[in-house]
Amino acid sequence: MPPVDWELLARFFRLQRLLRQEVEARLGPLGLSGLEAWLLKVLSQRPYPSEAARAMGLPPPTVSHMVRRLERAGFLAREVDPEDLRRHRLRLTPKGTRALRRAEALMAEAFARRASRLQEGERAELLRLFAKLEEDAE
Template sequence: MIARTDDRQPPPVEADEADPLALERQLCFALAVASRLVIGTYKPILEPMGLTHPQYLVMLALWEQEPRALSEVARLVRLEPATLSPLVKRLEAAGFVTRERSSHDERQLALRLTPEGRRLRQQAERVPEQVVAALGVEVAELAHLHAELSSLIGRISPEASATPAA
C-alpha cells in the first residue's frame, strides 16, 4: 500500500449562518425530520385500529366521500396508483374497503367502504386529538403550520404549474 504524502485533512466546516450547506439550515432536512417524527406519532395511535399511516390517509379520503376511483384517491393522497394498489388490497383483506369496477367506466376501479370501514370512522374521530396531545404542541400553532405547509404545497406542486393562466 502506498502512503499518502499529504495526510492533511481539510478543516472542518463550521455550521454557521454563513454556510449555505449547513445541515441544520436545509429545508429538506427540517421537513424530513419533522415528517418522520409526526408520522411516527401516529403509529401507536393507528395500530390498534389496524391501520398504517398511508392506509389512514386512504380511509380519510373515503370517509369524506365514497365511492371514489382509485386514481382519484391516488391524486388526493399524492401517491402513485401503483404504490396505492397494494395498500388498498391490504385494506380490502382487512375488511375495510371493497374494490369494484366503476359502473360509469369499466376501466376505473371504484373503492367503497364496508360496514366495518364505516364503523372504524368512529374510532378515527379520536385520532386528531390524540396526535395533538402526543405532539404536545398548541392546536393554534399546528393550524398555522398546516396552513403554511398547505400554501407551500399549493405553490410548488406540479398541478399548480399545470394550471393555465386566466
C-alpha cells in the first residue's frame, strides 16, 4: 500500500502548491509573500518568534529574517512583554491585520473555487477524513 500513500501525499502537496501560487500572485500588491502571510497568521496566535518558528516547522533564523522584513514594512511591531520585561513579543499593526485578513480571504476564495467542484457530501467527507488523519497529531 505505500504507493497509494505517496500518491496521496503528492496530490496533497500539489494542491497546496497550486493554492499558494494562485494566492502569491495576488499578495504581491500587498507587499507580502505567501510564507509571510502565514507567519502573520501564526504570530497573531503565538506572538513570540521562537514559538512561531516551531509551529511553522521553520528554522528560527528564517523566521527572524522574515520578522525583520515585516517590521520594516510596517506589518509587525515589537513590544515588551508585560509579564516578562526581559522578553519582547510581536503584534500585528493595523496594516498587518488588514493584510492578514486580505490574505485569508484570498486563500478562502482560491480554495472555494476548487472545493465548488465537490458535492456537499464530498466536502463533508473530505473534512471528516482530514480530521481523522490529524487525530494523532493533537
